[in-house]
Amino acid sequence: MLVLIAVLLVLFVIRTEVAIADEQEWGLQMKSASGVFTELAINTDIQLDITGLVARVEITQQFTNHGAHWAEGVYRFPLPTGAAVDRMQIKVGDRLLEGEIQEKESARQTYQTARDAGQTATIVEQQRRNQFETRLANIGPGEVIEITIGYLQNVSYSDFSYHLRLPMTFTPRWEPGGLSTSELALASDTSPAPQVVARDSGTGHRLTLQARLVSAAKFAAIESRYHDVDIRQVDNGYTIELLNADELSDRDFELNWTPALQSRPSVSLNTYNDGESVYAQLMLAPPLSDSIDPQAREVILVIDTSGSMEGASLVQAKAALSHALNSLGADDYFNLLQFNSNTEQLFDQSVPVTQSSVYVAQNFITGLHANGGTDMAPALKSALSLPEIPQLMRQVVFITDGAVGNETELLQKVAQDLGNSRMFTVAIGSAPNSWFMRKAAEIGRGSYVNIGKPEEVAEQMSALWGRIQLPALTDICVEWGDAAEYYPEIVPDLYAGEPLWLLARLPSEPTMIGLCGQLNGLDWNLNINGWDAASSGPGEDNLAKLWARKKIEALEDGLMFGADPELTRLEITGLALDYGLLTRYTSLVAVDKTPRRAVAEALASTDIPGLLPAGSSTQLAGYPKTASGWLTQLLLSLFVLLLATSMLLFSGNRLPMTKPS
């Protein structure tokens, strides 16, 4: 009997296992999957130089050609969104080559010509917003090559701390000799491994990191979130180093530093004058949360319940929704919508927070289950066209893991119907629609959260509720006093703990910058004296580059709204060449003038299919879970069934004898 129950328990475990295997959403999309080890024995060194709100990052990676032939290699790497890539340097033996920005086509020409002439050459191209590809030609057998990529990135600031995050988990993939389809076709089993197979799954990968934090002020705390570090105070700030040089780069590096209480900035203005224009970066820290009176809000929660939300995504989203209900204030109004193939709205119009309305809503949330398709548009439209409650700021929180087809139309809809609403978007999973979600939040003057893993939904959404509960400064306007081009063009509201962040180009030094807005329901004004600006010296053109990066991003976004592609391409190319930036239309290329490989000696990858045609892409994906385990479950269940019933029957036969009289 005990044995039978034990087998039954085992069965139960298997069943759960099957369910889990089914649920792993593993998104197969180009997720930067975490927990992945590099296959390649390369060393990575990262140098961080942080001054004020700008970080210069230089990543140096070493490659060795282990083969016996000259090789061409390709590798791809991730960078944080919005990074301004402006430098590339390669070191072959004792020669140092500096990359230069060229228009994409001409950069390819330069590279291919050099490659075919036996010269060592490198090209870096942008593939998608945050993914880049480097190609290296003519690496000698056994040779070590060092590539340095340099970029600028803004430090982020929230809750009185600065943060910097470097993505590392996106494993660089090294394909010595590239991949030749014709070769693969010729010899099946001796051919080079296709990309799905790991090369050297070695452990020789080393990561070193040094950061310099330049600051006159002292920090109350400096911490690295995922790595052990050694922090030292030096003359002009701090240095931070990784303690374990053998750290595998299987997780992101995150550094947080908090200024001492008295040196928390309220406003910071930095300028850079290149003789022609002035670039300005303005940061306004939000007021302390205890000086903000909570304003009554109307919160509309819109949740995707299509089939793909099944599993952890929906379980966590439900928990987060009910948390949201509990965090509502007594004067707030709310409503709930769910959508899959159809849209269902809980209340005809938003209702005040009462015991009974919250009870009804909690029941509605408990009853949600994932099924059906993802038809986003009607839900978005219903949410925005709900009758308005006078005097209340409306916050629409839109939660989905799906894609939309008619992005432009929907965005125009948001822009048109927004009224007094604010739009917050939450994308779950690797979010094929992240552009749309980010843009909708931007136009909707709210914010966008991308939650990579379903397991993080509850935590990250709770953080969002906390933030949007306290709108600190709303309806912000900025007067630069001159013809300024500034980004973001639509200034979002400020929430407790979040700063306002603007980058502008002006014809001359600003004398006075005026800010206005609504604070605690009252008019609020602030004038910033241009004389107070901290100017960066000649050659320190970081602000100019960051501004140009923002402008390029805005131009790229314009494409989605029907901007002329050819004009946009020309404009972006012009900016990129002027400011020395890597974009989708410009690449970094470096060539060693001295030929090194005799042309007669074959380059192992001469038959690599040509360089990437524009618009094509490479994705990395995890491996799906592909076993249902039904047979094991069936056999075990049948076994138990058989045994248990026969025992029943057997005991039934013996019944008269065992019955006590």
Add this chain to the structure above:
Amino acid sequence: MILLHVLRRHWLLAAVSLTAAVFSFDALWIPVKAELAQHLLERAWLRTLAGEPDAKPWPWADTRAVAILEVPRLGLHEIVLEGSSGRNLAFGPTLVNTSAIERSSDLVLSGHRDTHFSFLKELKTGDVLRLRTVTEIRDYRISRQEAVDSRGQQLAIDDRVDRLTLLTCYPFEAALPGGSMRWVVTALPES
């Protein structure tokens, strides 16, 4: 009367029997569902061919049929679904690529090793795989088959390459699901 008495005396045994029966049906439902779904998908595919875009195999479906995979030597014919979620894998082999099949040349399909992709163990290097999409028929020849460990690596999909990759869990006869090994079949276009 006796039956009732037996049940009362041996309720535990009865409960065990009942649970085991439920589990048996639950397990059997997986291959049945896998087979049934393919029939519904076949009909949706015909509707797609007839020009109905995004023909849904069943009204609440969150996916669509994008291709037919055939192995002429084995007489195999299966409908491929878009998106490799666990839910879709229950209904058929799935397309891992996130961009549309028409725009992809490096195609990766995955399927359950014990339902739709159990035939992978019968494939031989040199076998022809045929993929029918709405617009064309693509023939591939298997060039390589091997087992890989999914813990140490990711799958790179590179649309500069013309290729068909089939993926399933490995070993085929493993009793428990959830292992880290995968069986990878690589096929290159017949030219």
